[in-house]
Amino acid sequence: MKQTASVTGLKDATPDHSLPPVFPSPALCLGGALCWGIAMAACAYVSLVMHDRLPSFHLRRLLVIYFAGGTAAWPILLPMARFLSRRRGAEVRFAAHFALLSVGTVAVTAFVFALDYRLFYAQWHEPFGTVIWAFQFAFTTAGAIYQFLVMGLTLYLPVGLPVLAGASLWLARAMSTAMR
Template identity: 50%
Template sequence: MDRIRAARPPILELFGGAALWGLMMMASAMSALYMRNRFETEHAAELALLYFAGGLFSWPFMLPIGRFFAYRRRIDTRFAAFFVCLTAGTMLMTAFLFSMDYRIFYSRWHAPFGSLVWTYQFIFTGANAVYQFLVLGLRLFLPFGLVCLLVTSYALAKRMR
């Protein structure tokens, strides 16, 4: 029961951290995009919003999970718990948001909602979008996102006892 209580972060850390983590992920994507092609894309604003939302919406789920696994552990274990949770959560949430955007675009050519064909199209459109994000989108988290992840995981590990 103590572990569950300790997993609940303070409200400021939960919501303030979410905004800060979203900003860091957006900055990571924009810096990587700038280094790769000097923003020569018409979708820079949409990408900024996608990476911001991925960070913003993943933090409130992953912080309590990381705190749950870090409870009463050594600092290296706490660091690992936050590192894994933030990595997986941010990538999964950003991939999910990308797949929903992808789905909205292709939905005009899909079968009516709820049909067997629609289900098939929904599953495979989502799977294709996630694959495409993993191949093309994950590299926008590097190198700045990795630095943010290391520093944030260390700070969270130090802060939690």
């Protein structure tokens, strides 16, 4: 059977145990999500302190948005990065984690911000399901995402870049040790 499978180009059905699993352990998934959320909220907090914008009456809401974005992004992005880089070298694993965690965390946080933004403006919108409501929903969401990208993206810097690089390096190394 193995001989005919190799002739036709099909691999046998036995799993390759030398590759790390795509889905991380529950401890890494849940613990990492909480740590990543705390790290993203801390990045926003440090950035606000550095730019002397800390005395904001929206501080708690901002930190919750960044925490929620980081916490929700981790369990979605970690399996994606592991899947895309599991057959590759350490450099590709680092790059995959770095790219997906950075872009994905920003995207999920922008989405959370848009939901919060939408909740505020919903009181002036038309009833659910109407054509005007659909336009209001679409443009309010697009405006919120744009506003987040222009003003909220700066709250990840300067602390977020080293945190992102450290997490990506740690995740790439963890995958390497799992393969041994």
